[in-house]
Amino acid sequence: MKTKKLLVALILISLVSMFSLLATGAQETASPADKYPSKPIQVIIGYGSGGDADVNGRIFSKHMEKYLGQTLVVSNVTGAAGSVGARQVLEGRPDGYIALFSHWGSLMNTLLGVGDYNLLEDFNIAGICALDTNTLLVGNEKGRFADFNEVLAYAKQNPGDVRVGIEVGSVVHLTSSVLQASTGVEFHLIDTGNMGNDMASLKSNQTDFAIRQFSNVKDFIAAGEFKGFAYLNDKRNEMYPDVPAITEFGVDGMKAFYSKFFWYGFPKDTPQEIVDKFAAAMKKVSEDPEAKKEFAALGVDLRFMAGDESKKFITGIKETFEPFMNTLKK
Template identity: 30%
Template sequence: MRRFTTTLAIAATLFASSTAFAQSDAQSGSDTDWPTRPINVIIGASPGGDTDFNARTFAQYFEQVTGQSMVVTNTPGGGATIATSAVRDADPDGYTILFGHTGHLIVAEVSGLADYGLDAFEICCVPAVDQGAVIVTSSASGIESVEDLVSQTKESPDSVIYGTELGGYSHLQGLMLQNQTEAQMRLVDTGSAAEKIAALLGGRIQVAGIAYGAVQDYVEGGQMNVIGQPNDARNPLIGDIPTFAEQDIDFVMTNPYIIAFPKGTDQAIVDKMGEIAEEISEIPEYAEALEQGFKQPVSFMPRDEAVTRLNEIRDRYMDYRDELQASR
């Protein structure tokens, strides 16, 4: 009798939970009760970086909105192809998603690291846009401006080393900076953002593209200089730093984050995730967390707008395909 009573209690709890989800879906106009269990979120980056921060911050508010958790799994390596392949090949049941950015889903294709791209996934939305990236130099290099960078490389070709991850997003940053300024730098594979910072401080490289939040203390302490931000308009959260466009340099490279599902995932699930992501973007505490974490303004693009924007970025990056692939 006791076992029967316990079973009834569990059944009643499950029924109440499913009823609550159904009521929520009815109010939002969705016809799916997803999610009913934790979501596996795969990211192609190590813990502690900007992608990891964005994914985990989003996961925190996803649970607040839906009552279901997100389990973030860091799967770095291979230019994020290990992570993207895992999601591409996963069961399209709505419980495995990719939280990545253009470096993972566009640059990897352009550079030849992956033989697939955006079309291999169900793109849901752009839940955030990284506008905190800056180009920094070590103070020891004597490079305090774009003019200094160009003149130093003209006086001594290849003497200025740009630290990057060959075949990845920061490599493309270096190529675009170099092409638009005519500064002939030597691009060297130095690894992650933490490794770039160590290399800048140690004098092994002179220039790198890094999130401002990761180098702010060194800039304020005088060990590093910021020569520009590659945004189309100033990000006011990173201080009085001019864009490259303000310096008459056509170097704009914002980095949208992307939520994507395996191909074949029910469109109702994809749509509902988009609705949830938009709701999260309207939570003041979420915006405050992004600002404090990586000096990132809150932003959101629904599916159609996201796909259009991402394909525009892909078309532009394809101009650098041969240079990226030559480095491999």
């Protein structure tokens, strides 16, 4: 009898040990993405409210919620041309619950050494979600120039007198400098600061034209306050067909600025499984009919590129920008 009881006890101990090992093994093989996301995700935008990063980031994040099943809490953390917000994300916990939504301004910061980070090396890039091919040279409807032909003619006769609003160190700054080189004229580049200040300066005729995305200025145009001078593209926009493409003025050196990209990124050490799950939701949004319709109204093309493809695309833009960096000047 004692032998039988001892045998039963040994069997029970063995079974307990086996189930314990199985449970431990299951825990070890569980992916950190299995329960992701289990709480709201913080999305940092390094630019102020009302700009294209803010507008696009909020709309895209709103659509992400239905595919992730969690709220995306969007916050604007401004300063140093987007670098303050980027740095906050890089210093956050790499657990998938803090992400950056930004645009090609982050690449400019990398090229200029602003913010002490490298877009391609320091972030785990989830992907590019949208391209805006509708960069517009826009003037005041009551300004001193009727169209871009007048701007160029006047600038050739009066170097440094045509005033262009920029934010020093931004892509708009680089675009303005390359536009000077491509047209052979000299503008007066005025540091108006962020998009809101830039629009206020144009509205009050403190500047003669600005370089902005169509989504930023469409309401001003509809209200009869602003008018388009030219699209930075080799073809006209179907939504605003009366505005000529920049190539119609014989300007062929602006191709690098045709496609502004928008992207999400996480701290570098964020588990790849989590980033991939977030990216899968991005892809679904890019194919979502409601999201596509909402972005189309802004002139923005939803186009998903996964991490590696995004890096290749951004590297191409970087290599295109680099030869022009020495043109930056006030």
